Amino acid sequence: KVLGKDHVDVATSYNGMACVYEEQGKYGEALKLHEQSLAIFIKVLGKDHVDVLNSQKSIVRLKGLLQGS
Numbered sequence: 794k795v796l797g798k799d800h801v802d803v804a805t806s807y808n809g810m811a812c813v814y815e816e817q818g819k820y821g822e823a824l825k826l827h828e829q830s831l832a833i834f835i836k837v838l839g840k841d842h843v844d845v846l847n848s849q850k851s852i853v854r855l856k857g858l859l860q861g862s
Contacts, residue, residue: 801844804833808848815855824855 796802811826831848838844 799833799836801833801837804830804837811851820855820858824852824859827851827855
């Protein structure tokens with residue numbers, strides 16, 4: 794509420810929660826949060842920002858894990 798739904802700190806929090814889910818093997822939940830984080834990062838930081846690229850890498854990795862399971 795305080796920062797707003799499209800604040801970069803919200804995206805960073807989603808990313809952190811996604812990493813926790815990934816460590817727990819909850820890849821579907823992690824993927825959803827990484828996708829939410831990515832959407833905010835793109836909107837706020839632009840498509841060429843390093844945080845956008847890192848989120849995209851995480852999403853590709855998770856999709857690979859989900860396909861392999």
